[in-house]
Amino acid sequence: MTAISWRPRLIVVALLLALTYLWIQSASPELERRNRLQSTLRVIELRNAExxxxxxxxxxxxxxxxxxxxxxxxxxxxxxxxxxxxxxPADADAExxxxNLADKLTATVxxxxVQIxxxxxxxALLRNSVMSFDEIGKTLRAAAKPGDTAKLGNLWRLMFSxxxxxxPELAAEIQLELDRLAGLMPLSDDYRVLINHGxxxxxxxxxVDRLLRQIIDQPIASxxxxxxxxxxxxSDAVEKQAQLYRLSLYLVAVVLLGYLLYQFALLRANTLDLRRAHAHLQQxxxxxxxxxxxxxxSEARLRAITDSAHEAIxxxxxxxxIVSWNQGAQLMFGYKADRILGQPFQQLLAKPSPAFLEQISEDQATNRANSPMLESRALRQDRSGFPVELSLSSWTRGTARYLTAIIRDISTRKHLEEVARQQELQLIQANKMTALGTLVSGVAHEINNPNQLILLNSGLLADIWSDALEILEDHYHAAGEFSLGGLPYTEMRHSAAVLIHDVNDGAKRIERIVAELKNYARPPNTDALVSFAINDVxxxxxxxxxxxxxxxxxxxxxxxxxxxxxLRGNPQQLEQVLVNLLINALEALPDPQKSVSVVTQLLDDGRQVCVEVRDQGVGIAAEHIQQLCDPFFTTKQANGGTGLGLAISxxxxxxxxxxxxxSSEPGQGxxxxxxxxxNQSPATEANHAM
Known part of the structure; x- marks a missing residue:
């Protein structure tokens, strides 16, 4: 409301306050006060007379x-x-x-x-002395001698006069009589008391008479x-002032009435204007x-569209x-609208990156209509996280600005991307294994050719040594000790056969290892499952x-x-699994003094076979046990681990x-x-076919 609209009200209020003040001042309360004071003065005058x-x-x-x-x-x-x-007076200058007159009257009273x-x-002392003088005088006169009676009678007459x-002259005569009476000797006690009272x-x-005159002369009446x-x-002066106030009261009332009439005329004119304005406002x-x-x-249509959307808006x-929340947001996050409205938007995000927060701040500052898609991680009502993709846009309503986010749950897409990535990695691994198989086959072929020559020659050398041993033995008996290759014959006669045998065994071992490498690198044939012994694997x-x-x-x-x-299955794949487990166990050992063991056993139920690889390595934290078979999870990232070995196994x-x-315990292995x-028809290792 403007100052112009307040001005008439302030004027009317001021005039009413002036009227009230003048009415109070013109009421002349001094009349009653004057009557009360005069009544009090009359009572004082009466009490003074009493x-x-x-x-x-x-x-x-x-x-x-x-x-x-x-x-x-x-x-x-x-x-x-x-x-x-x-x-x-309340005011020292008022009355x-x-x-001052009231103070003087009180002081005079x-x-x-005090004099009273x-x-x-x-x-009281005088009355007592008079009574005592009278009583003692009567007693003494009754008992006195004729001459003394005349003297006492004279004293009595003077005293009563x-x-x-x-x-003063009577007082002097009484004093002479008392002195004369006191000169008589001897005096009784009654005479002495009489003289003292006189x-x-x-x-x-x-x-007493002087005090009485002073009391009577006190100017209380004046x-x-x-x-x-x-x-x-x-009172007359106050009444004159009250009359002036009454005159002023009348003048102010006339002014107030004139001003009210003026305002009434203005009000009628404004009423006509307001009626015209009211008609315009109605339109x-x-x-x-x-x-x-x-x-x-339009808002209902927009709400229907947003509620039918699968994305959270x-x-x-x-x-x-948060100021708005659609049905898609309720289904995605689990919050109902009446619970989430008014809550901070940040609680829906799980530790957003600084770049993400900077993007939101930039959108709010620049009032950008839309922004590029952003990825983040959101939190449901049960605090479980899931990946989301969202786009932001700013808009205004009146002077208020708002930010709208369209959020899409990309958990399924992320899962499919992860599956595709794993399949790609498995294809890469399969390709690497194929290349390894090709390489191993070539190397095995190159090793196998000279190794066959060694096997052939070592057998021939064993036969030659067997035939030459008889001749050498005869020569030894005939000629005595001699040397073969710089060594005594007596030592070589036993060592040579052992050396030839070791060469043959070494070549056979090479042949066996090459065959196992070729079998390990050969691509698996999943269609042809075979029975195999777990101990052989x-x-x-x-x-x-x-x-x-x-x-x-x-x-x-x-x-x-x-x-x-x-067991019935693919022994090559099982061998690959055991190779991964055994390599992991060996790499977990902190030093060569720690042990690794491999145990095969039949479980208690008799329907499963177990291969247990146990090590005394550094162990695995409890929170990582459930993640060991997840793709790309590894505890050996610093040593080049890829996290694929156990996942493939x-x-x-x-x-x-x-x-x-x-099962693991950190520090214990x-x-x-x-x-x-x-398999359905179990057999024993005694009758298996390889």
Missing amino acids: LMRDILLARAGLLANYDALTKAGQELLRLSQSLQAELK PVLG QDSL EYLKSDN FMDSPK RLIIELSPQ RIDALQHALRQY ETSERLQAESWLRE ISADLQGN VERTVRLLKHLIDRKTLYFKTDLPAGLPL ASLLHAQGGRLSF TCARVIFPL
Whole structure:
């Protein structure tokens, strides 16, 4: 509301306040106050007259006691003090004359009361002495001699004359009589008491009369008259001022009435303008209601579209608080709209990257209509994470700005991409294995040719040595000791056969290793499953890794009990699995003093065969056990591990119905178990065919 609209109200309020003030000031409350003060003054005047009456009665001895005198004095003092308190002005300059007169009246009353107390004390002492003088005098006159009676009668007459009129000459005569009486010897106690009372009477009587005159001369009445006169003057002045206020009140009321009439005329003119404006506003309101109806219909269509979308469509204000939430967002995140609205948008994201937050801030700052697709990781209501893809756009409504995010769950796409990546890696691995097989076949062929020559020659050399041994033996008996190749014959006669035999065994071993390498590198034939003995597969694996085993550990052992049932499957794939497990166990050893063992056994249920590879290596953390067979997960990344060996091994075993399990304790080692199901018609190793 503008200052112009406030101005008439302020003027009216000011005039009303002025009227109220003038009405209060013109009410003339001093009239009642003046009447009350005058009534108090009359009571004070009456109480003062009563007090003077009681004092005169007390002096004449006609007052039985001083209670009435005391009560009248206290009442007079109370009235004068109450009058003084009422006339004491709140403002020191308002009523100085009345206040000073009231103070003087109270002071005069207080002085009079002090003198009355002195009078009461002296008069009581005087009355007591007079009574004692009278009683003792009567007693002495009754018992005195004729000459003494005349003397006492004269003293008695003078004393009572003095009591009626305490003149100084009478006091002197009484004093002479008392002195004369005191000169008589000897005196009894009654005479001495009589003399003392007489002297006290002539001493106190003038003093009491003097106090009485002082009390009577106190100007209490004049003080009351002066106060009444001043009160009338002050009341007249206040009444004149009240009349001025009443005149001002009338003038202000006339001004207020004129101003109200003026405002009424303006109000009528404004009412006509408002009616015209009201008609115009009604037309605008009708148009706006129509526009709002169209807007609500548009919002309803937009809400129907957003609720039917599979993507989450979420809007937030500049503070990051969610202001809209569609059905797709509820299905994706699990929050209901009434619970998530007003909550921060950041709680839907799982640790967004700084670049992602910078992109959001840039969109809010530049008011960009849309932005490129962003990838992040979101959190559902149960705090489980999932990958999302979202696009951001800014928009405004009035002066407020908002940010809308369209979020798409890409978990399925990410899973398919991961599956495709794994398949690609498996194809790469298969290609590498094919190339390895080709290489191994070529190398095996090149090694096998000279090795066959060695086998042939070593057999021929064994026959030659056997034939030459008889001739050499005869020569030894005939000629004695001789040398062969720089060595004594007696030593060579036994060592040569052993050397030739070792050469033949070495060549046969080479031939066996080459054959096993060719079998390991040969592509698997999944259509043709064969029966095989698990112990044979373990022995071939150990022979393939003999060099690595000897280099990594000094304590390698196997426990391969006989009589285990035959398995049906692909022995080459199982051999590949065991090679991976054994290599992992050897590489986990911290030093050659730690051991590795391979054990085959039949499980308790008699339906599965287990190969257990146990090492005393560094072990695996408990949180990593469940991830060992995940593609690309490795605990040997620093040593070049790819995380594919155990993943491929698990896949190969799964294809044949087998499975892998692991147990480990950090610092204590790891146990890997290959569990393979038996075939439908189990046989023993004694009758298997290879």
